[in-house]
Amino acid sequence: MTATTTATRGGPAVRDRGHPARPGPRAIASQSLLIARRNLTALVRAPETIFFSVIQPIMFLLLFNYVFGGAIGGRGGGYINFLMPGILVQFIAFATFSTALGLNTDVAKGFVDRFRSLPIARSAVLTGRILSDAVGMAFNTVLLGAVGMLMGFRITGGPTSVVGACLLAWAFGIALCWVGAVIGLTLRSPEAVQSGGMSWLFPLTFASSAFAPAETMPGWLQAFVNVNPVTITTDAIRALLAGEPAGSLVAASLAWTAAITAVFFTLAVRRFQRMR
């Protein structure tokens, strides 16, 4: 679209002049919560969606631990302690897919049009989606953690470290959800999101220390793996859960989270406001 006149410039440039009822922060928060609740209601009422979103990481956990565990971690069964944080971060990264699909479906079905034609905060559709995905993510990580414990995963860090590990994982997951939002608002159909929205997640999560130590990989791959935010976040969580010093890893992970959020939040909001 060529923006030649001021009229064509969408987005933040356009400000309503003197409207008393522009939604304030409070209204935006309550509208986001309402939309998040709607998304969660839909999720709860389609149990098959939840079932598959929970069963998939559990399946990964079982397969990786019992298929590769012996080869990677030796016979002691120690691999589960290495694997668990990796699976957790991988799972959280894959949860962004639901953001992409959810938003894309809402656009395709006309919900986004409906919401955008109401006198409510336009951003509420975006923040509501991220919020409901964050809730789903939190629920599933706890469940996944419980399954891991049953399989012999042991936490040696203190309660503060465990809470810290969870918060770090969720913050990273929410940052990635904004990437999912950009994908969902960019691709043209839910089908395109189904096929294309996930592909980037495989190299991102597998070319990391999530499943195998970086030292065992070829040098050229290590170069990527060592800067991969999935590696950094996984290592930070591992250290926290094991009660080891994690300060610099946590800081690096938070820096990645902040950077990803800043870039993709901006892109998503711009996409959303300039849609069509």
Added chain:
Amino acid sequence: MTIAIQAEGLAKSFGDIRALDGIDLEVPSGTVLGLLGPNGSGKTTAVRIFATLLQPTSGRASVAGHDVVSQPSRVRSVIGLTSQTSAVDDHLTGFENLEIIGRLLGLAKADAGARARALLDRVDLASDGDRRARTYSGGMRRRLDLAASLVGRPKVLFLDEPTTGLDPRSRIQLWGTIRELVADGTTVLLTTQYLEEADHLADTITVLDQGRVIARGTSDQLKAQTGGQFLEVRPQDPSRLDEAAATLATLAGGAPVVDREGRLVGVSVDDPALVAAAVRQLDTAGIRIADLALRRPSLDDVFLQLTGHRSQPAPAAGAASGKRRHRRKAA
């Protein structure tokens, strides 16, 4: 008389495609404007601009006196929009679908609930309100979608092809609901491909073709444009359609229109006496007639006369997806 919807030189381009090529509109409060045109004529683009979903490339548009570009929030607080896709949440009940909109608009839970019940009643869904929308038929979904656009008590309602894809019974039911709204003083802008629909609902009709207004007026005025009566002749031998047309051209005022699918020639005639002359001429030319009818012109004839093509071209899959594609491209 106040003006509820106004457009001046409204234009919108998507890249090289000029979807809307400078249209003027004026809809008085409490009336229904039917925006009539084939796929790709710019109807939806116009509605999206009025509903503040799209920004015009040039020109001005206002709703209830509020400019759509500089005062979008004010516009949104007085409009309701029903777009082509029914924005109905399958997993929620009909009631919940409406309730959440009330809550979003700032109503307390009890008020949003009461409003939802009242609207379900209004669109004849009262007894289905507590069922999941997934179980609704196409017509029920459309009515629920219409109800959703009414939660905020809009002064101006935009209905983008509200009955496309509905069976005749559901269509007539929806027409009834729309007529009730108009009786309550709501201003309605309705887009449609169905001439019958515009005929039924609209006080005035504006015909769009390729982004331009090609005609406007009441249904009767538009019909009068094609002459008082319409003569249709079906030759026994379809290969002689053009000959028949040429023969009729010598008689009537308007140019005859050949409908190859219907295998007939139509022409507007000002004077019924011409019918006898037409029969004589065709007979002289040796064209045997299978069927001959004199009738009042339909809006379809008007459309054909104005644009040279029927109002509803056979839905080509390619054309429909092309439309979608270029809309998304403009994102």
